[in-house]
Ligand SMILES: Nc1ncnc2c1ncn2[C@@H]1O[C@H](COP(=O)(O)OP(=O)(O)OP(=O)(O)O)[C@@H](O)[C@H]1O
């Protein structure tokens with residue numbers, strides 16, 4: 001897309017639950033990944049050569065990061081100094097990122113990896129230091145940066161998990177994204193009858209319906225996701241795999257979090 005400015009920026013998260021088989025360790029869900037990759041490749045968010053890209057992709061951990069994090073007792077709040085844990089969790093996320101990058105590139109998307117462990121950190125109050133120069137520079141040069149949930153330095157705790165959802169909101173705030181979308185396995189946030197909620201503006205009114213992930217997850221499942229997105233100053237949407245194409249085309253699938 002010619003001359004994209006930061007005002008056009010879209011940040012899309014591909015849930016780990018979507019692109020992996022969350023119940024089989026380190027297993028990619030090939031059909032699901034190929035389907036969301038096609039929707040991205042078919043969208044106008046991918047720049048022509050020499051133009052700025054208006055898309056940043058983040059993906060979650062699924063059966064790669066979460067399984068190793070749970071095995072080592074590491075979460076977004078529980079840290080570790082164990083080198084083996086850091087290596088296992090980060091290594092698994094890099095392997096998943098490599099698969100995502102390969103599929104995107106094969107579909108014609110100029111995707112490049114960005115690994116948070118190398119640049120992101122939390123201070124003792126859990127405030128994120130999240131430099132955006134590399135991500136924004138790559139995007140401006142026409143590449144689509146693909147980041148992922150990871151382990152990052154956490155003052156006094158060793159490393160803790162940085163969820164893809166935190167990355168999405170952190171990048172959206174710092175880069176002024178105009179559209180933020182999270183693709184999960186569900187068509188949106190569901191109420192206690194199983195129907196998609198149109199819009200959520202406060203946590204308490206939906207808290208009773210919000211649960212953890214159905215699989216191993218160290219970052220809070222749907223409840224964590226809604227909390228994270230409510231803290232964002234702009235709007236965001238949560239939708240299922242079928243919503244990726246419509247979302248990138250400017251439609252409004254799933255649940256609005258505002
Ligand atoms: N009220 C609800 N509405 C929708 N999903 C819910 C609800 N309560 C719990 N869930 C569960 O939350 C899951 C989504 O959270 P999960 O952490 O698995 O998301 P993800 O972002 O797709 O994956 P990952 O965290 O690995 O990136 C859904 O698949 C569903 O099982």
Ligand SMILES: C=C(C)CCOP(=O)(O)O
Nearest residue numbers: 060061065149163164219
């Ligand atoms: C478990 C790890 C390392 C990544 C967590 O990212 P998420 O799946 O977006 O919560």
